[in-house]
Amino acid sequence: MSIRCLFKTALFFSAVFVYSTASYAQAPIVDASVPSNVEESAPAPQAVGQQNTNPQGELFYQLQLLQQEVMQLRGQVEEQAYELQKVKEQNRERYIDLDRRIGELSVTPVATTSPPAAAANQQVANLPVAAVPSTADEREAYNAAYSLVVSKQFADALNAFKQFLIDYPDGRYAPNSHYWMGELYQVVVPRDLDASREAFTQLLNQYPNHAKVPDAMYKLGKVYFEKGDRATAKQWLERLITEHGQGANRSAADKARQFINANF
Amino acid sequence: MIRAVLIAITLLFSTYSTAQLTIEITQGRDNPTSIAVVPLGWQGSGLPKEDVAGIIEADLQRTGQFAPVARGDMLGSPQDQSEVFFNDWRLLNVQYLLIGKMVPTATGLVAQYQLFDVYAQQMILEGRQLGHPDSLRDIAHAISDSIYEKMTGIRGAFSTKILYVSAVKRGEALYTYRLLKADVDGAREQVLFESDDPILTPSWAPDGERIAYVSFETSRPAIFMQNLRTGERTQLTNFQGLNGAPSWSPDGKQLAMVLSKDGSPDIYVMDVETRNLKRVTRHFAIDTEPSWLPDGKSIIFTSDRGGRPQIYQVTLANGYEERLTFEGDYNARARVIPDGSGIIMVHRETRLDDFHIAKLDIDRGTIEALTETTLDESPSISPNGAILLYATKYREKGILAAVSLDGGVKFRLPSRFGDVREPAWSPFLN
Numbered sequence: 097m098s099i100r101c102l103f104k105t106a107l108f109f110s111a112v113f114v115y116s117t118a119s120y121a122q123a124p125i126v127d128a129s130v131p132s133n134v135e136e137s138a139p140a141p142q143a144v145g146q147q148n149t150n151p152q153g154e155l156f157y158q159l160q161l162l163q164q165e166v167m168q169l170r171g172q173v174e175e176q177a178y179e180l181q182k183v184k185e186q187n188r189e190r191y192i193d194l195d196r197r198i199g200e201l202s203v204t205p206v207a208t209t210s211p212p213a214a215a216a217n218q219q220v221a222n223l224p225v226a227a228v229p230s231t232a233d234e235r236e237a238y239n240a241a242y243s244l245v246v247s248k249q250f251a252d253a254l255n256a257f258k259q260f261l262i263d264y265p266d267g268r269y270a271p272n273s274h275y276w277m278g279e280l281y282q283v284v285v286p287r288d289l290d291a292s293r294e295a296f297t298q299l300l301n302q303y304p305n306h307a308k309v310p311d312a313m314y315k316l317g318k319v320y321f322e323k324g325d326r327a328t329a330k331q332w333l334e335r336l337i338t339e340h341g342q343g344a345n346r347s348a349a350d351k352a353r354q355f356i357n358a359n360f
Numbered sequence: 361m362i363r364a365v366l367i368a369i370t371l372l373f374s375t376y377s378t379a380q381l382t383i384e385i386t387q388g389r390d391n392p393t394s395i396a397v398v399p400l401g402w403q404g405s406g407l408p409k410e411d412v413a414g415i416i417e418a419d420l421q422r423t424g425q426f427a428p429v430a431r432g433d434m435l436g437s438p439q440d441q442s443e444v445f446f447n448d449w450r451l452l453n454v455q456y457l458l459i460g461k462m463v464p465t466a467t468g469l470v471a472q473y474q475l476f477d478v479y480a481q482q483m484i485l486e487g488r489q490l491g492h493p494d495s496l497r498d499i500a501h502a503i504s505d506s507i508y509e510k511m512t513g514i515r516g517a518f519s520t521k522i523l524y525v526s527a528v529k530r531g532e533a534l535y536t537y538r539l540l541k542a543d544v545d546g547a548r549e550q551v552l553f554e555s556d557d558p559i560l561t562p563s564w565a566p567d568g569e570r571i572a573y574v575s576f577e578t579s580r581p582a583i584f585m586q587n588l589r590t591g592e593r594t595q596l597t598n599f600q601g602l603n604g605a606p607s608w609s610p611d612g613k614q615l616a617m618v619l620s621k622d623g624s625p626d627i628y629v630m631d632v633e634t635r636n637l638k639r640v641t642r643h644f645a646i647d648t649e650p651s652w653l654p655d656g657k658s659i660i661f662t663s664d665r666g667g668r669p670q671i672y673q674v675t676l677a678n679g680y681e682e683r684l685t686f687e688g689d690y691n692a693r694a695r696v697i698p699d700g701s702g703i704i705m706v707h708r709e710t711r712l713d714d715f716h717i718a719k720l721d722i723d724r725g726t727i728e729a730l731t732e733t734t735l736d737e738s739p740s741i742s743p744n745g746a747i748l749l750y751a752t753k754y755r756e757k758g759i760l761a762a763v764s765l766d767g768g769v770k771f772r773l774p775s776r777f778g779d780v781r782e783p784a785w786s787p788f789l790n
C-alpha cells in the first residue's frame with residue numbers, strides 16, 4: 097500500500113476516532129467504581145455527556161493523544177540531536193580553520209620583514225611549519241595535474257589536484273588548484289555541486305586577492321544557481337560586478353551581467 | 361475457484377502482447393557521444409524479425425550519453441572491418457562506429473560485432489553474441505550492454521526487465537489490474553497476473569526468477585510469491601490487517617514485509633523456506649516500506665514515529681534503530697543505491713511543495729531532488745545504479761518515468777492504455 101495512502105488513512109482513522117468516542121458509549125461495560133475525570137481531562141466537546149458512561153473509550157482517546165504527543169516530541173528530539181551534532185562538527189571545522197589562519201599569521205611576517213632579534217627564536221620554531229618543498233617540484237606537480245585537465249581526464253585531474261593540495265597546502269599554486277577542483281567537480285561523473293561550491297568558497301576565503309577570484313565568484317554564483325538557491329547566486333554575481341566590474345580584469349563581471357540578464 | 365481457473369488461463373496464454381509502453385526522452389545531456397550504429401548484416405533465412413541496430417540505437421540514446429547518427433546520413437553500410445573507411449565517418453563527426461552481421465550457425469544465430477574509435481582509427485571492442493532468430497531483441501540488448509560497459513565502465517542494464525502494474529477501467533468502479541513484465545524499453549510486455557482487485561508493490565528476488573507482490577484477491581491484502589519460470593503462485597501471508605510491501609533480502613532467502621497483525625503496522629522478516637516470522641520493529645507508530653541494505657544486515661524503512669514520515673534504519677542483529685533523514689517534511693519509500701552510497705526516496709520539502717524523487721547522500725547527509733514532476737512515487741533503481749524508474753502523473757494519467765541518478769537524463773514511458781504504476785526493476789538476469 098502506498099504510504100501516502102496509509103498515512104492519510106491513519107490520520108483519517110484518528111480523526112474518526114476523536115469523533116466516535118461517543119459510539120463507544122454503547123459498549124455495555126460500565127465500571128461505577130472508577131471515578132470519571134471528565135471535567136479535567138476531556139476537552140473534546142463533542143464527547144461531553146457520553147463520557148460518564150464510557151471510561152474505556154475515554155482512556156483509549158487519552159492514550160491516542162499521548163501517543164501523538166510522544167511522536168511529536170520524539171521528532172523534535174531527533175531533529176535537535178541532529179542539529180546539535182551538525183553544530184558540533186561546524187564548530188570543530190571553524191576551530192581548525194581559525195587555528196590554521198593564526199598559524200599562517202605568525203609565519204608570514206617572518207618571511208616578509210626582517211625580524212627583530214627577540215623574535216629570532218620564534219622564527220626558528222616556526223620554520224618547520226613554514227618549510228615548503230622546493231618550488232620546482234611544486235610547479236611540476238601542478239603542471240602534471242593541469243595537463244590532465246587539458247587532456248580531459250577529469251577524474252584523474254581531480255585526484256591530482258586533491259593530492260597537490262595535500263602535498264602543498266600553502267603552495268604558490270594552491271589557489272589555482274582550488275579553482276580547478278571547483279571546475280572539475282562539475283564535470284566528473286557523478287558531478288558534485290556541493291564539493292564544487294566548497295572548493296570555490298575556499299579559494300575566495302583564503303586568497304581574497306588572487307587573480308582567480310573574479311572567475312571563482314562567477315562560477316560560485318552559477319553553482320548556487322544550479323542548486324536552486326537563486327538568492328545566494330544573485331548575491332555572488334552582484335558582489336562580483338561591484339568589486340571587479342571595472343578595469344582590465346572585468347571579463348568575469350561581464351559574464352555575470354549577461355547571466356543575470358538572462359536568468360533573473 | 362473460477363478466479364483460479366482464470367489465473368491459470370492467464371498464465372498459459374500470457375503471450376507477448378504488443379508493446380504498450382512507448383518512450384519519450386525529455387532531457388538529455390549537453391555533449392552526448394556521437395555513435396553510428398550501422399544496420400547489421402543478415403545472413404539468416406527470410407527477413408530479420410527486428411531492427412537490431414534500431415534497438416541498440418534506442419538503448420544508447422535512452423542513456424542520454426549517446427547521440428546515434430541518423431541512418432540516412434550514413435555514407436555506407438560496412439559489415440566488415442575491410443569495408444570501413446574512417447574518413448567517411450569523420451566527415452559526419454562520428455566518434456564511434458558499430459558494425460556487425462548476424463550469421464546462422466549450428467548452435468544458433470551468432471551476431472558478430474565490432475566497435476571502432478573513428479578518430480583513433482582503431483577497433484576498441486569485438487564481440488560475438490549467440491541468440492535465436494526469434495529473440496533478436498535479446499541479442500540487441502546484449503550488444504548494447506557490452507558497448508555501454510566499454511564506453512562508460514558501468515555494467516549495462518539493457519537486458520534486464522521491469523515489472524509494473526496497470527489498471528484499466530472496465531466500468532463504474534470496476535478495474536482490471538494486471539501485473540506486467542517487459543523489457544526495459546517497454547517492449548515484449550507480458551501479463552504475469554490479472555485480477556479484479558488491486559495489485560501492489562511487486563518486488564524481484566535477487567535470482568530474477570521469483571517475484572513477490574500484494575494482491576487483494578482474497579478480499580484482504582495478502583502477499584503472494586510467483587515463480588516466473590514455472591508460473592507457480594504461492595500465498596505467503598494471510599494475517600488480519602495489513603500484509604504489504606514485500607522486499608527480498610540480498611541473498612533471496614528472506615522477505616521483509618509489513619504486517620499489522622499485532623496492532624500497528626510493523627516490519628517483519630519472513631524466512632521464505634520455513635515461513636518463520638521474525639518481528640523487526642515494535643512501535644505504536646506506522647512502520648512500513650522496508651528495503652534491505654546491500655550487505656543484508658540492515659533494513660531501512662519509513663516510520664511516522666517522529667510525527668511525520670521519515671526514513672529510519674534498523675540493524676537486524678541488535679535491533680538498533682537510527683533516523684536517516686532530517687530534511688523535509690515527508691520522506692518515504694526509500695530504496696538503497698546498489699553501491700550503498702545513498703538512498704533514493706519520495707521527498708517533500710514542506711507541506712506546500714510537491715512530492716519528488718530525491719537522493720540522500722549518506723556520508724554528507726544532503727538531499728538532492730532528481731525530478732521536477734509532481735506526485736512522484738515508487739522509485740525503483742536499475743541494478744547498475746545508473747538510472748531509476750518511478751511512477752508519476754502526466755496529463756491526468758498514471759505513467760512511468762525515468763531519471764538518471766545524477767538527475768541529468770529524463771524520459772517518460774507512457775502507457776497507451778489506462779494507468780501504470782508500481783515499477784520494479786529486475787536484478788541482472790545473466
